[in-house]
Amino acid sequence: MQFNSLVISNVELSPGYWRMRMTAPPPITGSKPGQFLMIKVNGGSDPLLRRPFGIFDTGAMVTEFTDCGSQSYLEILYKVVGKGTAMLAALHNGDRLDILGPLGRGFTPGDPAGEKILVGGGIGLAPLYFLARELVTGSRVRLFAGGRSREDILCITEFERLGVESYVATDDGTLGDRGFVTQVLERHLATAHNATLFACGPMPMLKATAEVARRHNVPCQVSLEAYMACGMGACLGCVVKGKDHGDNHPDYRCVCKDGPVFDHCELLWEKGEGGHS
Amino acid sequence: MQFNSLVISNVELSPGYWRMRMTAPPPITGSKPGQFLMIKVNGGSDPLLRRPFGIFDTGAMVTEFTDCGSQSYLEILYKVVGKGTAMLAALHNGDRLDILGPLGRGFTPGDPAGEKILVGGGIGLAPLYFLARELVTGSRVRLFAGGRSREDILCITEFERLGVESYVATDDGTLGDRGFVTQVLERHLATAHNATLFACGPMPMLKATAEVARRHNVPCQVSLEAYMACGMGACLGCVVKGKDHGDNHPDYRCVCKDGPVFDHCELLWEKGEGGHS
Amino acid sequence: MKPNCSVDIGGISLKNPVMTASGTFGYGQEFADYLDLNSLGGIITKGLSLKPRAGNPTPRIVETCGGMLNAIGLQNVGVDEFIARKVPFYRTIDTTVIANFFGTTIEEYAELARRLDAIPEVAGLEVNISCPNVKQGGIVFGTDPAAAFAVVEAVREMTIKPVIVKLSPNVTDIVAMARACVEAGADALSVINTITGMAIDLKSRRPVLANITGGLSGPAIKPIALRMVWQVAQAVEVPVIGIGGIMTATDALEFLLAGATAVQVGTASFLDPGAAGRIVREIEQYLVSEGIGDVTELIGALKV
Amino acid sequence: MKPNCSVDIGGISLKNPVMTASGTFGYGQEFADYLDLNSLGGIITKGLSLKPRAGNPTPRIVETCGGMLNAIGLQNVGVDEFIARKVPFYRTIDTTVIANFFGTTIEEYAELARRLDAIPEVAGLEVNISCPNVKQGGIVFGTDPAAAFAVVEAVREMTIKPVIVKLSPNVTDIVAMARACVEAGADALSVINTITGMAIDLKSRRPVLANITGGLSGPAIKPIALRMVWQVAQAVEVPVIGIGGIMTATDALEFLLAGATAVQVGTASFLDPGAAGRIVREIEQYLVSEGIGDVTELIGALKV
Numbered sequence A, B: 001m002q003f004n005s006l007v008i009s010n011v012e013l014s015p016g017y018w019r020m021r022m023t024a025p026p027p028i029t030g031s032k033p034g035q036f037l038m039i040k041v042n043g044g045s046d047p048l049l050r051r052p053f054g055i056f057d058t059g060a061m062v063t064e065f066t067d068c069g070s071q072s073y074l075e076i077l078y079k080v081v082g083k084g085t086a087m088l089a090a091l092h093n094g095d096r097l098d099i100l101g102p103l104g105r106g107f108t109p110g111d112p113a114g115e116k117i118l119v120g121g122g123i124g125l126a127p128l129y130f131l132a133r134e135l136v137t138g139s140r141v142r143l144f145a146g147g148r149s150r151e152d153i154l155c156i157t158e159f160e161r162l163g164v165e166s167y168v169a170t171d172d173g174t175l176g177d178r179g180f181v182t183q184v185l186e187r188h189l190a191t192a193h194n195a196t197l198f199a200c201g202p203m204p205m206l207k208a209t210a211e212v213a214r215r216h217n218v219p220c221q222v223s224l225e226a227y228m229a230c231g232m233g234a235c236l237g238c239v240v241k242g243k244d245h246g247d248n249h250p251d252y253r254c255v256c257k258d259g260p261v262f263d264h265c266e267l268l269w270e271k272g273e274g275g276h277s
Numbered sequence C, D: 001m002k003p004n005c006s007v008d009i010g011g012i013s014l015k016n017p018v019m020t021a022s023g024t025f026g027y028g029q030e031f032a033d034y035l036d037l038n039s040l041g042g043i044i045t046k047g048l049s050l051k052p053r054a055g056n057p058t059p060r061i062v063e064t065c066g067g068m069l070n071a072i073g074l075q076n077v078g079v080d081e082f083i084a085r086k087v088p089f090y091r092t093i094d095t096t097v098i099a100n101f102f103g104t105t106i107e108e109y110a111e112l113a114r115r116l117d118a119i120p121e122v123a124g125l126e127v128n129i130s131c132p133n134v135k136q137g138g139i140v141f142g143t144d145p146a147a148a149f150a151v152v153e154a155v156r157e158m159t160i161k162p163v164i165v166k167l168s169p170n171v172t173d174i175v176a177m178a179r180a181c182v183e184a185g186a187d188a189l190s191v192i193n194t195i196t197g198m199a200i201d202l203k204s205r206r207p208v209l210a211n212i213t214g215g216l217s218g219p220a221i222k223p224i225a226l227r228m229v230w231q232v233a234q235a236v237e238v239p240v241i242g243i244g245g246i247m248t249a250t251d252a253l254e255f256l257l258a259g260a261t262a263v264q265v266g267t268a269s270f271l272d273p274g275a276a277g278r279i280v281r282e283i284e285q286y287l288v289s290e291g292i293g294d295v296t297e298l299i300g301a302l303k304v
Ligand SMILES: Cc1cc2nc3c(=O)[nH]c(=O)nc-3n(C[C@H](O)[C@H](O)[C@H](O)COP(=O)(O)OP(=O)(O)OC[C@H]3O[C@@H](n4cnc5c(N)ncnc54)[C@H](O)[C@@H]3O)c2cc1C
Pocket: A036, A047, A049, A050, A051, A052, A053, A054, A055, A076, A077, A078, A079, A080, A081, A082, A083, A084, A085, A086, A123, A126, A127, A224, A225, A226, A227, A228, A260, C062, C063
């Protein structure tokens, strides 16, 4: 769906990381974790394109914008990296946004019996919180959070409040262990059983996670990012290579429509530098 | 000069007409009535070009933005007609603007002995107020204000507070006489002596005023508008034809640099529809 | 009284002059949630080739000031799968569908025209000639009048459906291209396709697009498109379809004044999936408020 | 250590690669209050003709999405008044001045080159070939390689100063144009001039510009300019000067990566009269912060 939304709150959580709550029509609460939104950050043509953001949370509350009853809302967690996100950060309570969503295919929770392991890097924690909220109702959930430094590890308290046990690793050791979160993960998987991985973060982290999943033979869903123009499968700008891809038998998948969440087995994980596969 | 400015206040005076006060460096108070500013209404590329506005007033005051002493400011009076002016109208106290000015050549007050007659149409009153403030110190000043309807006649009280006697005419007769302000003006000129005209407003009004001035043989300065890109004589986008213009002997003047105020004798007043000469 | 909005493009009667541009609206179905497909003047399909095509490596798109570059590389399902999987959907809607297609040889163009001619759901063919001719050392069909003539002539022989040729703006003389296509039998011309451009990432010192260059679209190119439509509409007798940076009904109407009989909405559908439907409604409102009884009164009504 | 910023354009050594584009910076003096003219790599004058020119009727400019159209019509004081009234100012500044000029016949171009060759304050000539050849039925010199060759050859014979030819982007094959100019003796190429476009006012049903069409400039055209610079720089040995939509040092550096030896800042000076000076400073800062000792390391350093 496409809707106009009013900003309810917009707060800087950690330097450069913001959390925004905005009004949304009631169906938003039916969104699946891992689904995303395409947000037009301003009315004009600069920037021209919408910006994709995962859903961090949804809910309903009483706001100043609604006279009676409760107003459904959604939240995003975002990092200021360029023009569009800088414009988002400048918005105030009551400002208007034009939003498309929820879009794409979210995470599949799977068998509630097993242990659910979330692997998040930096801003990749955003969709995992929404996922955790759903998973904790039936399963044991653990979070492995990684980032460059302590400021890049967000909302850990929120996860713990849900009952999620969390392990943290930072590149510089300013929070949790020093090193990559996938190393901690690998040690844990040696003893865990019936685990499922859910990962979101930078490409090198996703690759490493998929590799760990392959070695330990555990199911793993990854949420990808890609440059997007339309967010709905029309422009074919956001594709990644599927497992059967080859020069003579193309197998491209749209991150926006076939993803952003994919089973790691469905993708072709190429060697070499990170970047979009 | 080029300076960053903070909005001090931004108020809608009449439907679609706004008055904005903003900080400016002290030299702004040395601006001449009739000079103008090129304002970048937002930081991005939409809209790309600056917008020209006459100076409505300048002064100094104590503001929240300055710790000690007084802050010099300037004011503009503007009408919302398109994208740029709509963006201006959306600005709040404390918002930032990038301003170039004062630019161009203003009005020449001339001999203080004579009667000064201001002729303003609609938003054309803006620079005339600043002019009136200077003229009243030495001369008798009258204002002939025209507009479509009563909402288009602005700030008459401010003019009267300066001691300016004002005559109003509207196309629909909702304020003052019904008809064109130049008709009232013509009646007045029949009896006035040693008068000088200062006119700003839509082209047809300026043409009519220049024609009246010619017939009554009184000096007349007109302030023109033109599409402008640079505001400083570089792009040659804003030209009007000077009195000596002909196909084989071009005489183009820049509204931004040689004007916006011209002696009516300096210009070529062509027949036909309004528009920029 | 409701004004007449319908226009005729080489024998195809469109409900109204607003179509969606190839490659920006999928096969149409993707947008069914965001607008009433039946309200559109027409839908142009994603460009089709004889065999499925993988397209280019990623990144394939990048935003620019007022526009975007794309180097999708004409990824598409191929004409067989189009006929098998996409065409049946067109039976469920009541909108003119025009198939856009391209080849890398004249024979491929001809064969595609033959295949598509047999599909009743396809009302007309839009030939994308902005493709390199592999047999002639990669010279682009769409930048050489003789090559364009040859393609259009071959297509013309294979179909009785209206043939619309989509011109490339990357030429010195768009009128010469237009004339060549009309002489070869084009029933209408679509003006313009994207303009070749490039973006560079300073940090990595690499082109942003894996393909190095891409096609520029969006409001940034509107002035160029409008100029070319105006030039072509004055030079040829067949209807011209205006394309390039159309975001609003005002933009669309400007193209009609310049001489376009219809328009296509491209990049705007990415920003606002309901854009084409909104433009249809706003044109109707404009006609009513201006008291214009027939949209065709506006075509070429520019006073110069 | 201060990095080296100077570059060489056909024998002219510029302090740094940032010049101001013809027609967007007056004769330079107009901007003296807003930046230190001596900090610039160079100033290109407004286009000069043999006789003063009135230019086009108004309106002459209109804003577009991310750009603007201009149809100034090459209004200028003429070469005599330039020499008498503008050149003396150049003795008071320490910046490379390059004279941009144009004619309507080959003879006019040659005569202008001869006149300007005699002015010591003028370091080089920039030949604007985007003008109609009145003798050959108005075909534009800049869109026909043979006509461009003839103009450049005639200019070349009249001057020992470096000759820079400014190419029109309104062509199918910018590389063919570039090669023709280099063969005729051009020492450098400026790429690109404005792209022909049009704007229409729906309300009046008229073109916005009195001249109907105008030249598109500004950030909207940057992707097209960057592509053409990249194409030309790969094809010719002479230095290329990149022009088109440069607003920031990042834009300028992208043009260097694409193969430009220097750049010109055009429309940006209208939005920010100090733009060129700011870009000079920011390029210096960039070199320092990246530890690049010489700006020439970046020229053509694009990894493809
Ligand atoms: C499915 C999905 C979900 C995302 N969820 C979040 C989230 O919850 N929180 C968050 O902070 N970020 C998220 N991102 C990344 C976010 O979209 C980009 O950081 C943002 O678009 C940058 O915009 P900008 O204008 O600030 O940066 P600019 O660098 O100015 O953007 C320029 C262009 O690049 C695109 N772009 C830049 N970085 C990315 C990227 N990493 N992925 C996709 N496009 C990019 C922009 O959309 C734009 O077209 C998500 C991306 C995708 C694809």
